[in-house]
Amino acid sequence: MSRPDPAHTHDPARHLSPARVLDVDPLLADPKTRIVVCCGSGGVGKTTTAAALGLRAAERGRKVVVLTIDPARRLAQSMGIDSLDNTPRRVKGIDDSAGGELHAMMLDMKRTFDEIVEAHADPERAAAILGNPFYQSLSAGFAGTQEYMAMEKLGQLRARDEWDLIVVDTPPSRSALDFLDAPKRLGSFLDGRLIRLLTAPAKLGGRAGMKFLNVGMSMMTGTLGKLLGGQLLKDVQTFVSAMDTTFGGFRTRADATYKLLQAPGTAFLVVAAPERDALREAAYFVERLAAEDMPLAGLVLNRVHGSGAGRLSAERALAAAENLEEPRIVDQEGGKAVLRNSLDTYDSSDSPASETPAPAAAEASDGGSPAEDAENTENTERSVDQLTAGLLRLHAERMQLLSREQRTRDRFTALHPEVAVTEVGALPGDVHDLAGLRDIGDRLAANERELPDPADDSEPPHADSRPEASA
Amino acid sequence: MSRLQVVSGKGGTGKTTVAAALALALATEGKRTLLVEVEGRQGIAQLFETEALPYEERKIAVAPGGGEVYALAIDPELALLDYLQMFYKLGGAGRALKKLGAIDFATTIAPGLRDVLLTGKACEAVRRKDKSGRFAYDYVVMDAPPTGRITRFLNVNDEVAGLAKIGPIHNQAQAVMRVLKSPETAVHLVTLLEEMPVQETVDGIAELRSARLPVGRIIVNMVRPEVLDAADLELVRTVPRSTVARSLSSAGLGGARRGGRAERLVDPLLTQAEEYAERYALEHEQRAVLTELGLPLHELPLFAEGMDLAGLYELARELREQGVS
Numbered sequence: 001m002s003r004p005d006p007a008h009t010h011d012p013a014r015h016l017s018p019a020r021v022l023d024v025d026p027l028l029a030d031p032k033t034r035i036v037v038c039c040g041s042g043g044v045g046k047t048t049t050a051a052a053l054g055l056r057a058a059e060r061g062r063k064v065v066v067l068t069i070d071p072a073r074r075l076a077q078s079m080g081i082d083s084l085d086n087t088p089r090r091v092k093g094i095d096d097s098a099g100g101e102l103h104a105m106m107l108d109m110k111r112t113f114d115e116i117v118e119a120h121a122d123p124e125r126a127a128a129i130l131g132n133p134f135y136q137s138l139s140a141g142f143a144g145t146q147e148y149m150a151m152e153k154l155g156q157l158r159a160r161d162e163w164d165l166i167v168v169d170t171p172p173s174r175s176a177l178d179f180l181d182a183p184k185r186l187g188s189f190l191d192g193r194l195i196r197l198l199t200a201p202a203k204l205g206g207r208a209g210m211k212f213l214n215v216g217m218s219m220m221t222g223t224l225g226k227l228l229g230g231q232l233l234k235d236v237q238t239f240v241s242a243m244d245t246t247f248g249g250f251r252t253r254a255d256a257t258y259k260l261l262q263a264p265g266t267a268f269l270v271v272a273a274p275e276r277d278a279l280r281e282a283a284y285f286v287e288r289l290a291a292e293d294m295p296l297a298g299l300v301l302n303r304v305h306g307s308g309a310g311r312l313s314a315e316r317a318l319a320a321a322e323n324l325e326e327p328r329i330v331d332q333e334g335g336k337a338v339l340r341n342s343l344d345t346y347d348s349s350d351s352p353a354s355e356t357p358a359p360a361a362a363e364a365s366d367g368g369s370p371a372e373d374a375e376n377t378e379n380t381e382r383s384v385d386q387l388t389a390g391l392l393r394l395h396a397e398r399m400q401l402l403s404r405e406q407r408t409r410d411r412f413t414a415l416h417p418e419v420a421v422t423e424v425g426a427l428p429g430d431v432h433d434l435a436g437l438r439d440i441g442d443r444l445a446a447n448e449r450e451l452p453d454p455a456d457d458s459e460p461p462h463a464d465s466r467p468e469a470s471a
Numbered sequence: 472m473s474r475l476q477v478v479s480g481k482g483g484t485g486k487t488t489v490a491a492a493l494a495l496a497l498a499t500e501g502k503r504t505l506l507v508e509v510e511g512r513q514g515i516a517q518l519f520e521t522e523a524l525p526y527e528e529r530k531i532a533v534a535p536g537g538g539e540v541y542a543l544a545i546d547p548e549l550a551l552l553d554y555l556q557m558f559y560k561l562g563g564a565g566r567a568l569k570k571l572g573a574i575d576f577a578t579t580i581a582p583g584l585r586d587v588l589l590t591g592k593a594c595e596a597v598r599r600k601d602k603s604g605r606f607a608y609d610y611v612v613m614d615a616p617p618t619g620r621i622t623r624f625l626n627v628n629d630e631v632a633g634l635a636k637i638g639p640i641h642n643q644a645q646a647v648m649r650v651l652k653s654p655e656t657a658v659h660l661v662t663l664l665e666e667m668p669v670q671e672t673v674d675g676i677a678e679l680r681s682a683r684l685p686v687g688r689i690i691v692n693m694v695r696p697e698v699l700d701a702a703d704l705e706l707v708r709t710v711p712r713s714t715v716a717r718s719l720s721s722a723g724l725g726g727a728r729r730g731g732r733a734e735r736l737v738d739p740l741l742t743q744a745e746e747y748a749e750r751y752a753l754e755h756e757q758r759a760v761l762t763e764l765g766l767p768l769h770e771l772p773l774f775a776e777g778m779d780l781a782g783l784y785e786l787a788r789e790l791r792e793q794g795v796s
Contacts (some may be wrong), residue, residue, distance in 0.1 A: 043483040072667050134580065172482070189579060223559065223568065224577055236580055276777070308739025312724070320722035381718075387706050388718035390699045391740040394747055397698065400775060428749035430666050 022298030022420035024445045028057040028165070032265055035158065035166045036297070039179050040271035041281040042172040045302040047071045048431050048440060049271050049424075050169040051079065054102055055091075055434065056441035057165050061098035065163045069107050069150060069171045074432030079104040086111040088157070093434055103163065109149040113139040116152060121242070129242050134235035144182030146171040151183050151257040158260060176270070176285040180261075180292070183254045267297040270419075272412075274304050274405035279412045286416055298420035300444065301409060305402050305426050307395065314399035321392035324385045422447060472796075473657035473687065475597045475650060476612045479621040479675070480661030481668040485692045487514040488778055488786065489661045489771065490614040491540075495787035496796040498538030502609040505596050506531070508544040509589040510616060515542050520780055526550075528596075534787070541608070543596070548574045550588040558639040584640065587627040591643045594650040618660060618675035625651050625658070626682045657687030662761070664691060664754040669761060676764060688795065689766050691758075693773040699747060707744045712737045769793045 027033055038050040047068050054066035065088045068076070079091045081104045088103035117129050129135055139145060150171055157166050170179040225233055260266065268289055272282040282299060289296045413421065424443045431437055476493060480486035487508075494506040505528060508515050516524050519531045524544040532540040551574050552565050568574055578585040599607040616624045628648045631640060650656060660675055662668040672689060679686050699707070716727040716734040725732025761768055771789055774782045790796060 073670065074666070137582070223555065224573060226559070232581060308742055309736050312736060316724070320719070320724050324718065324722045381714075383706065384710060384714045385718050385721075387699075387703050387710060388715055388722065390703050391715070391744055392719075392722070394698045394743055395740055397775070398743055404775075428746040429753050 020298075020418070020420035021447050022300070022422040023447060024053070024056070024422060025060075027267060027297055028053065028062070029060060031164065033165060033267055034265035035154070035168065035260070035263075035267070037168045037170065037179075037261065037266065037268045038271050038300075039170045039176050039268060039285060041176050041278050044271050044273045044278050045424075046172075046271045047169045048075065048437070049269070049300055049302065049444070050167045051075065051104070052431075052437045052440035052444060053269075054104070054165075054167040055094060055437045056445065057167070058091075058100040058102035059095045059098060059438070059441075061100040062164045063101045063162075064165045064167060065103040065105065065157055066167045066169070067105055067107060067150070067153060067157065068169045069146070071106060071169075072430065072432070074430065076106060078433045078437070081106050086115075091434075107146075107150055107153055109146045110139045112149040112153050112156075113145065117243075125242060129239060132235055132239045132242070134232065134239045138239075144178075144186040147173075147179050147182035148186045148254065150179070151254075151261075155257045155260055176281045177288055180258075180288065183258065186254070261294055262292065264295075267295055269297050269300050271300045271302060273302050274408050276408055279408055283412060283415055286419055296419065298422065299412075301421055301423045303426040304405060304409075304423045305398060307398050307402060309395060310399075310402070312395060312399070314396040314403075317392040317396040317399065321389040321396070324389040324392070472610075473655055473685070474606070474608075474610055475593065475656040476610060476687070477615045477621075477625070477656065477658045478612065478661060478690075479615045479618050479658060480690075480692075481619070481663075481671045482617050484661045484663050484668050485778070486617070486661040487512075487614045488518060488783065489659075489690050489692055490612050491515060491518050492771075492783055492786035492790055493659075493795065494540050494610070494612040495532060495534050495784065496790040497610040497612065498532075498534035498540050499787075499791060499796065500536040500538060502534075502538045503607075504538070504540050504610040504612060505608040506540055506542045507593050507596070507611060507613045508542070509593075509613065511544065511546065513544065515544065515614065518778070518780075518783060535784075543592075545589050545592045547578050547585045547588050550592055551578060551584075554588070554639060554643075581631075583627060583629075583631040586624050587631050587640065587644050587647060590625065590627055590647045590651065594647050597650060597655065615658075618671045621658065621675060622678040622682050622684065625679075625684050627651075652683055652685070654685065656685050658684055659687040659690055661690045661692050663693055664757045666753075666757065669757045673760065673764065676766070686766060689761055689764065689768050690795075691761065691768065691770045694770045695754075695773050697751075699744060699751075704744070704748045704751065707741060707748065712741070715741070769795060 027036070036050075036053060038046045038053070040046050047070070050068060051066055051071070054064045058064040066079075068081070071079075071081075079089075079102075081089055081091075086105065086108040088105040091102040091104050094100075094102050114130060117135075118126050120126075121129060147170070150168065154166065154168050157163065170176070173179070173182075261268075270282045270285050270289075272278040286296060286299075409421075413419070422444055424440060425448075427436075427440075431440060476497070478486050478490035478493060480489070491506060494504045498504040506515055508524065513523050515531070516522060519542070521531055524531075524542055526544060526546045526549045528541045528543045530539055531542045534540060548569065552569065555565050555568070578588075593611055593613050596608055597606075597611045601607055615621055627644050631644045658679055660672045662672040676686050712734075713727070715737050716731070719725070719733035719736055719740075720727035720731070724736060725734075727733050769790070771786055774785075
């Protein structure tokens, strides 16, 4: 798939436009790509992006599993995974003519944790761990457990080697970095010094310099015991030592899953919306991936707005809307004639090429014959003018949004010109069926710039031809 | 009017902004409010364009009519040390505990402990009186954790039930629950007119109700202005393109003939109107879902250029006009 190098197709003056365009299809088609991780801050469409990528890859012949974390109900239903049973289910209704398959699953964090315990401990010990109150609160809602378990599940899916491609959604959090940090935090907390001290204070005896620590320890366990209740501390101790003897250390385990993310065949996609906070998070993430030697495939910029009438600026649209909403002046016919006349002149001089197809014939085929015009009452004309004014205000709003989004995107690309970007147009509604996901997939792969480049949006200067100037 | 106003909402709905606007709105006419942050994000400081808040109450804004807004970012570590100091007279040992990471450890293995410290501090501010017997704050507004966690966060009694059954933490939890389950408290939920936040609001209210926590108002944030009304949208479907082209042309946007500048605008403008219509319909659907909940419903406008201090005062005025304070 050869595409023109954007560096050559763009005017060098537009140095703010993305240096590289992210080409999704080759990434998905490459048999060497085994894991695609979609990350980004909450609320930017990560889950939808992951599902759309999975569907696209499957319909192009790959055997795919999508691991979603917290999908919107209707999106989950559309893939047939509205029941949370922690096993991949085959998605029906996809185009499998290329020989691909799509499986999807929703992460059940508690179940995943239980499975680890069951897989590593003999039944008796497993039952003891699963029944431990501290384990129960840890597996149900400890900060970082969801991230840890998402990574754990990814490791399991990869180890089963049943799929060519695993697409992973990451847990919703304020910061995209949580996905990378939380498992380590959890691991190092459970493996941490304090927990070691608590669980095995006897081992400390005898070593020089530990005397002070021992005094501190007894005081501390005393205070913590009073505060938390002795039982909780005992629970923690029992839990940690049970886990330790079954599979030796949480941190080791966290480290192993972490390495999977650095392995060849893993590609990260950072998902963001063209909003300041989301792109700031994306930038942090990009920097972090580089520091960790994790391969970044590019940035998916979701919910980008475009306009088919991008050459009509917000200011001109608003001025025109005001013009339409003003009460008609007394000598209406005369005024209108002058107006039309002056505008047609400006129009034909501005774009002579577009005026060449016989205008009279075109006008007739439009159905706007003079006879019909005469029938139009003043009232319908008024309400159409009102509608038109509304359309223009709507357009002005769109153009303002578009230029804000463009500024935000350009700030990101100026900081990270090395990051390939694909833009996905905003949809008015939510996606909740396979057709909608397929549509997103097409948009992801289309490489169409939704937002204009910086040099494209300036309106040619002809402010003096505005009607209010002539009225 | 409840004196403890708890503001929650799905992440990204602007709950910190709404909490701050509410604190401002409640402070008008010489009242004094305390705005409390519990998640250590310094969102309040950012919003009021001040430096990071310390763990102490300080004045951050003056409301119209001479009221005052104070702010406090509660640090659970320091709050725990306060308690230990108060009940166990630890002296220097408290610092040693902190150094060893014991405080962090305790609040980590027992998240309920952390929550009871945070809610406890807010409830203490609600009950505090000055020497003349007057309440120190007329209202306390809490920028609380998101909807998904709010019930667990507020339901501290259950959360610390497994911990100490006697002693200061137990007593603290009892006192906190007395305030939180009384009419002294109202829990408001902030949402957007979108599927997921509305769903989360519905779920959140069900959870709060089953925990017998007092649900207050629903505040729909970032509501986009109505540019086209139902009649306009009806017309969009039926209007002849040529009429719109002529109207655009008369507004000074070029020729209405086929291929003319105004004529070429018609299709894209109508497409944008159709997209608007689709969103309009979705928003109506979500609004209907919210209305069915039977709670006071308020709407706050979107500030397209982003939120700033002026916008915050604007929202506060809006909340007052809608009778929230």
